[in-house]
Amino acid sequence: MNKNKFYITTTLPYVNATPHIGHALEFIQADIIARYKRKKLGKENVFFNLGTDEHGSKIHQKSQEEGISTQEFVDKYSNQFKDFCKKFDIEYDFFYRTSADYHKKHVYKIWNHCLQKGDIYKKKYSAKYCVGCEEFKTEKDLINGKCPIHQKECITISEENYFFAISKYKEKMLEYLEKNPNILSPKSKINELKNFVKDIQDISISRRKEKMPWGIEVPNDNEQVIYVWFDALTNYIGTIDYASDKNNFEQWRPGIQIFGPDNLRFQGGIWQGMLAGADLDFSKKLLMHGYILDGKGQKMSKSLGNVVSPFEQLEKYGSEYIRFYLGAYLNTFGDGNYQEEELKDVINSRLADNFGNLLSRVVNLANKKGVKINDFEKIENEFKNKVDNIKKNTLNLMDNFELSSAFNEVHKLAILGNGYINDIAPWEKNKDQKQIQICLNNLSYLLSILIDLYEPVIPKFCYEAKKSLENIEKIVLFKKLD
Ligand SMILES: [Zn+2]
Structure with missing residues (x-):
């Protein structure tokens, strides 16, 4: 390649x-x-x-x-x-x-x-064959020499086939x-x-x-x-x-x-x-x-009646919430339990309460206080380093296809942003205008990175988020699930 x-x-x-x-x-x-x-x-x-x-x-x-x-x-x-x-x-x-x-x-x-x-060569070989299944069977498939589906003895067929x-x-x-x-x-x-x-x-x-x-x-x-x-x-x-x-x-x-x-x-x-x-x-x-298991760690099967229908889930939650839960949250390389309660918790905590909340706080305050944001030349060094470090970790994990770990990192960015805005509290009366300006501008940088990193998972939400941030337009991005 x-x-x-x-x-x-x-x-x-x-x-x-x-x-x-x-x-x-x-x-x-x-x-x-x-x-x-x-x-x-x-x-x-x-x-x-x-x-x-x-x-x-x-x-x-x-x-x-x-x-x-x-x-x-x-x-x-x-x-x-x-x-x-x-x-x-x-x-x-x-x-x-x-x-x-x-x-x-x-x-x-x-x-x-x-x-x-x-x-590739031709070879004659003999094998057990179930007429009902129209299939060759191996010894492992059979119970007492009989096909478990048809309860009949298999016949032995000799056939000439090509082999690799x-x-x-x-x-x-x-x-x-x-x-x-x-x-x-x-x-x-x-x-x-x-x-x-x-x-x-x-x-x-x-x-x-x-x-x-x-x-x-x-x-x-x-x-x-x-x-x-x-x-x-x-x-x-x-x-x-x-x-x-x-x-x-x-x-x-x-x-x-x-x-x-x-x-x-x-x-x-x-x-x-x-x-x-x-x-x-x-x-x-x-x-x-891995496999997607039911909420209790069992394989889904029609006979157990525990099959989660992707179509039903789509109707209920829409594509991007399911993309987020399956692709960004559940362990990328192991089996995952599909639990609707967990899906709702993840969407509420990661997207609505952290990402969405931070975005709307920054955009609303920037509007209200009339400060300039998205001026990335003027981001404070210390803050920028913290954001860039998380970004670097995320990209490393993405390059190793460790999706769930990578998006755990992205979530840390949202937590960092919300912690920072709570510390500074730019909404308080008598705050220094310059401090508000620096705080919100720093956060606009963080949000631009956050949106960029989440984009492969939730492209449509991120498109809206980007528009909202760049135009400083209010938006309610994620509806909380109950
Ligand atoms: Zn059979």
Whole structure:
């Protein structure tokens, strides 16, 4: 990657269900990072990829259940994700669809590259297969040899498929992980990834077409279809023109992958092995967020009835409060408990009582006392140093993708500002006009920094805040939640 270029991609959700709160978390985190980098590097130097994974037998099956064509089915669900992004103000640069025509050339290129190197070979293998599920099962999936869903013995099927010789790259991958322990955040998961890579074996990357009619055909073999993930993962390089524009491609590589815990093996193991097969550098950084749990630390599930609907939350709180809670407050790299009471507390204390309150105090007093603010040449040194230090800490944390820690720092700025204005008390009668002037001008500097740092999380609020500060216009920015 060109030093001034920044490329980040989320995982592509599989379009067999509607978006959930975990998608909101991943998209919001990626969007905050992308917005931050755009401010730092310039719009043209950031590329943010998002999209949908649209092939596979499950999707084919579901479309038949709904009685619509598979293309109609994937269009419908893909549009739901697009719409979801719009609602959460996710500003991606490209929305990638693996059923789109442009995707094929990238999949063919990586396939043919690996084939020519001898990394793809055909092999007969036998495995347990459940007719009801239309799926191969491993011993771990079965209970007493039976499919737990259908309560039936599995049959043994022998099938000839294509395999990818990922084990060839095991040593190279392990060496890379050894030398670059910081590639994965959180670091604590690096051993889990290493253990997975240590045990990695060649994997089947195709299926018989009759079993998986909805997919990309294997080049020169129309009886086989490329298996879903070998097809889907390729989007991460397809989106930056892997097969079509060498110059564009090279300036963005290698990129940053953001994903959840259930994707660690795919992103950190299999995808890296595919990159090695394609003779491309490994990813620059792997960012693994946690699960969003219900308020009690349990996984959300329909059967427990504890699923938080992102759509319902949006209706209630609007996009920016949820962006703030998920992206700036909840622990960036660990599991988070979605608690509405906590969301309200966080919005009230951080935004309404601190940020919003400080802004309105400064703007109102500047108006009332008729003093000049936003004169940044004249900020007191000691005050400026305090503000600049917090800013520096924040930027350091942002550059390490430590979002929740970074925005904790930003909150400290608001606390600093409110503490300072309380000490000086510029609203008191008989205050020296010069002292009022210095105090409010200092605070206008602090607020300008605060707004700038919060902007990637709550862009619309910050736009209003900036206008209010610059024009010294009264505004009630945040309504308190009860
Ligand atoms: Zn079954």
